[in-house]
Amino acid sequence: MIKSGFFERNLRYIFPLPALFFVLLLMVFPVAYTLVISFTDWALTSGRPMKFVGFSSYLGVLKEPRFIDAFGRTFSFTIGAVVLEAVIGTVLALVLNREFVGKNGIKFILLLPLVSTPVAIGIVWNLFYDPTIGFLNYCLSILGLPQSGWVTDASTVLPSLIMVDVWQWTPMIALIVLAGLAGLSSEPYESARVDGANSTQIFCFITLPMIMPTILTAVILRAIDALKTFDIIYAMTGGGPGYASETINIMAYKYSFEYFDLGSASAMLVFLFVLVLAASLGVMRLRKRFEA
Amino acid sequence: MKQSPVFRIFFPILLVLIIVPTLFPFLWMLLSSIKSQVDIISWPPKFVFDPTMINFYKVFREQDFLKYLINSSIVGVSSVALSLLMGLPAAYSIARFGQKRLAVFILIARLMPGISFLMPWYIVFSRLGLMDSYTALILSHILIAMPVVVWVMSAYFEGVPRELEESAMIDGATQQFAFLRIVLPLSVPGVVTATTLSFIFSWNNFMFSQVLSMEKTKTLPIAVYNFMSYAEVDWGGVMAAAVAIMAPAIVLTMIFQKYVVKGLTMGAVKG
Numbered sequence: 406m407i408k409s410g411f412f413e414r415n416l417r418y419i420f421p422l423p424a425l426f427f428v429l430l431l432m433v434f435p436v437a438y439t440l441v442i443s444f445t446d447w448a449l450t451s452g453r454p455m456k457f458v459g460f461s462s463y464l465g466v467l468k469e470p471r472f473i474d475a476f477g478r479t480f481s482f483t484i485g486a487v488v489l490e491a492v493i494g495t496v497l498a499l500v501l502n503r504e505f506v507g508k509n510g511i512k513f514i515l516l517l518p519l520v521s522t523p524v525a526i527g528i529v530w531n532l533f534y535d536p537t538i539g540f541l542n543y544c545l546s547i548l549g550l551p552q553s554g555w556v557t558d559a560s561t562v563l564p565s566l567i568m569v570d571v572w573q574w575t576p577m578i579a580l581i582v583l584a585g586l587a588g589l590s591s592e593p594y595e596s597a598r599v600d601g602a603n604s605t606q607i608f609c610f611i612t613l614p615m616i617m618p619t620i621l622t623a624v625i626l627r628a629i630d631a632l633k634t635f636d637i638i639y640a641m642t643g644g645g646p647g648y649a650s651e652t653i654n655i656m657a658y659k660y661s662f663e664y665f666d667l668g669s670a671s672a673m674l675v676f677l678f679v680l681v682l683a684a685s686l687g688v689m690r691l692r693k694r695f696e697a
Numbered sequence: 698m699k700q701s702p703v704f705r706i707f708f709p710i711l712l713v714l715i716i717v718p719t720l721f722p723f724l725w726m727l728l729s730s731i732k733s734q735v736d737i738i739s740w741p742p743k744f745v746f747d748p749t750m751i752n753f754y755k756v757f758r759e760q761d762f763l764k765y766l767i768n769s770s771i772v773g774v775s776s777v778a779l780s781l782l783m784g785l786p787a788a789y790s791i792a793r794f795g796q797k798r799l800a801v802f803i804l805i806a807r808l809m810p811g812i813s814f815l816m817p818w819y820i821v822f823s824r825l826g827l828m829d830s831y832t833a834l835i836l837s838h839i840l841i842a843m844p845v846v847v848w849v850m851s852a853y854f855e856g857v858p859r860e861l862e863e864s865a866m867i868d869g870a871t872q873q874f875a876f877l878r879i880v881l882p883l884s885v886p887g888v889v890t891a892t893t894l895s896f897i898f899s900w901n902n903f904m905f906s907q908v909l910s911m912e913k914t915k916t917l918p919i920a921v922y923n924f925m926s927y928a929e930v931d932w933g934g935v936m937a938a939a940v941a942i943m944a945p946a947i948v949l950t951m952i953f954q955k956y957v958v959k960g961l962t963m964g965a966v967k968g
Contacts, residue, residue, distance in 0.1 A: 413871050417794040424787035424803060424843060431840050432806050435817035442816075500711050511712065513954050514719050519961065520946045521723075522901040524918045525939035528925060529726045532932055538738045540725065546741075576719065577961060584962040622965040633810040636903040640922055654810055661816045662908055674813045681808060 436678075443671035448664075462672040471648055472656065472673065479652040479680070482563060483631040486570040491624050493571070494578025499612075501579070502586045512583075515576035523573070527640035530569045531556065534641075556642050559649035566650055569637055574630075578623045585619030586612075617695045625688040632681050653677045726943075730936040737932045752937035760934075762941060765920040771831060772906075772916060773899040776838035777846075777892055783839075784846030784891075789876055791847065792854035800851055807844040811904050814840065819908055829911040837905040842895035849894065849960050853887030854880060890956040897946045897957075917942045 412419060443462055447455040466472050501511060518526070533540045534555035542552045555565045593611045602610070635654050638644065644651035644659065651659075653673055660670035729737055731748040756762045791800045818837060819828075827833040861883070862875040870878075881888075903918040910916060921938045924931070950957050 410871075412873065416872050417790055417796070420786035420790035421796065421799055423783040424847065425799070427783055427839065427843065428803055428806055431818075431836060432809070432814055435814040435821075436809065438817040438820075439813050497715060500708075500715070505708070509954070511716065512958060513951065514716055516950050516954065516957055516961075517723060517947065518719065520897050520901075520950045520957065522903075522918055522921070522939075522942050522946065524901075524903045524922050525726075525942050526722070528921065528935055528939055529722050531925075532729065532936070533722070533725070538740060538742070540742050543741050572718070572722070580958055581962045581965040584958070584966045588966060619966055626965060629808055635812070636901075636918075640903070640925070654812060657810075658812055658904075661812065662819070667816065667820075670816060674810065674816070677810050678813065681810065685808060 439671045439674055442667050443675050445668050447667045449667060458668070462668040463675075466669055466672045466676070471651070472653075474648065475651045475653050475656045476676070478563065478650070479632060479654070479677075482567060482570075482634065482652060483628055483684075485564070485567045486574070486631050487624060487628045489567070489571045490575045490578050490627060491620060494575045494623070495582050495616075495620060497575065497579035498582035498586060501583055512580065515580055517576075518573040519577055519580075521573070523636035524640045526569065526573060527637045530572075531641050534565060556650070557646060559646050562642060562646065562650045566638055566641065569641070570631065570634065573637075574627060578620070578627065581623040582616060582620055585616045589615055614695075618692055621688060621692040621695060625685060625692070628684050628688065629681055632677070632684060653680070723943075726936050726939050729932060730940045732933055734931065734933055752933035753941070755931075755934050756937045756941060760920065760924070760938075762917075762920065762938065765915055765917045766941070768831075768910075768914050769900060769916040769918075772834045772838050772914075773896050775831070775835045776842050776899050777896050779835070780839050780842035780846045780895055781888070781892065784843045785850060785881070785888075786876075788847045788850035789854050789880065791851040793859075800847065803844055803847045806840050807848070811841075815905060815908055822909060828909065829913050831914055833909045834906060834914055834916070837909055838899045838902060841898050841902055841905075845895040845898060845960075846891045849891040849963065850884070850887055852963055853884055853890075857883055886956065889953060890960040893949055893953045893956055894960040897949060900946055 442455070444457060444459060445455045446453075446458045446462065497515075501508070532538075534557075536542060536552065536554050536557055539555070541555065545552055553561055556562050589612070593615070594607065597607050597611055633654050634652065635658065638650055638652060638655055639658070642650045644655040648656075654677060657670050657673040657677065660666045660673065728744075730752055731750065732743070732746055733749050733751065736743050736746040787799070787803065790796060815837075818833070822828050822830075822833045857880050861879050862872070865875045865879055866872060901918065902916075903922065906914075906916040906919050907922070910919065921935070921942050924935050924938050
């Protein structure tokens with residue numbers, strides 16, 4: 406190289422600098438701040454200054470039955486939604502994994518729920534779920550089945566919300582697995598057919614093991630997002646009826662921006678981080694095992 | 698693989714079973730947006746009715762929807778532009794110098810629950826008098842858009858053959874020149890993917906704007922949501938609003954379908 410200025414030599418530090426600075430300023434600092442607040446008793450409404458109280462916000466939150474319920478609900482929602490999405494999504498991908506006329510059209514249709522605004526989706530589903538004018542109760546009445554309260558009934562609200570999540574996100578798993586299937590090499594299939602394997606054997610011993618890492622990655626991404634689901638639940642039920650659909654994320658939001666009890670809200674958020682982190686690490690480890 | 702004849706008969710049925718449930722909510726939204734309130738609340742639900750444009754008229758005339766549409770566009774375009782400006786060099790650096798840790802660091806922004814930044818932002822932005830400002834909203838939306846840019850583009854840059862840059866650099870070009878004049882022009886499809894996806898994510902974001910914006914900078918999702926909180930839900934109006942907010946994202950997806958699929962699936966498949 407003829408000229409090698411300071412900029413040129415330090416490109417590897419200078420190029421990422423703006424992005425790094427931005428993330429530090431808008432993510433790392435705020436998260437550290439949240440952590441600090443979680444060790445204080447700070448309620449904006451009380452007018453009292455922030456006071457350091459150690460772990461008492463955490464203990465307070467853990468003693469709160471409403472939080473324990475929200476914690477469990479976050480798990481039920483995530484596991485319910487993600488398991489259904491993984492199974493249905495994989496089946497969809499296997500069905501669609503062939504050449505046919507209109508395949509791109511189907512892919513476009515599958516993209517629609519993914520790019521739609523969650524708040525608007527939530528509202529459309531609320532119209533479906535409406536107990537008196539909703540389309541779903543109309544379907545039930547045609548089939549001669551008893552009507553349901555859907556999201557207005559504490560016993561059915563969580564499955565109803567899971568159903569919306571499944572409708573919106575199953576296509577993502579399907580598209581990811583479909584892309585994974587398209588990338589598989591044909592060699593193992595050829596040798597299996599030479600060996601006289603039937604299609605069930607081919608599926609169980611070749612296809613499934615080869616796409617398992619892809620399915621698991623899709624599941625990680627989806628599980629992390631499902632743990633943090635906010636828009637759909639907030640728009641459809643606001644966590645209700647009562648607290649029947651309140652997840653940690655919704656509860657932390659209410660404690661922050663409705664009750665302004667920042668100490669407790671931060672403690673809940675720290676629990677949520679840990680949960681998200683544990684979920685990511687756990688599934689990543691599982692994925693490694695499949696690759697080995 | 699050869700298909701059994703049974704499968705060949707059932708395949709179209711399976712396709713219908715996939716398409717109908719996926720599309721039905723969109724269809725119902727569209728139909729409801731051109732129904733009068735009487736037709737919407739009638740039981741059983743009406744499939745045949747006199748279409749009306751009154752809901753769209755109400756949304757755009759009486760609800761200032763155009764203003765929210767402009768707000769959403771300002772926030773989306775600015776945050777995506779700034780994300781590209783900061784994210785592209787970072788992604789190139791990650792791809793060329795193998796900065797895995799940096800990549801993970803920026804991706805954490807994608808994994809963290811948004812509300813954990815939002816509460817401190819709320820406190821700081823209030824004190825700085827930045828509530829209800831475009832600045833606060835754009836800054837918050839960069840944290841949505843930039844990880845997408847870095848994620849998509851670092852993978853894309855890795856696929857650009859290094860030899861092209863090296864030969865330019867042997868001829869005396871600097872690395873930043875090679876990046877700007879050789880790598881970037883070759884990466885237009887990747888940039889399209891990153892731009893489309895990050896714009897859609899910013900467009901759809903609800904939580905950040907719900908807290909950081911008020912009357913002046915309110916974005917579309919908030920306007921649609923507020924529409925619901927009337928004493929009696931004006932379903933027709935709400936559905937018209939839903940159609941209006943989804944239309945741009947759907948049109949973008951239609952134009953850039955290939956890129957959107959690639960962007961949503963690449964991370965998982967490449968691992």
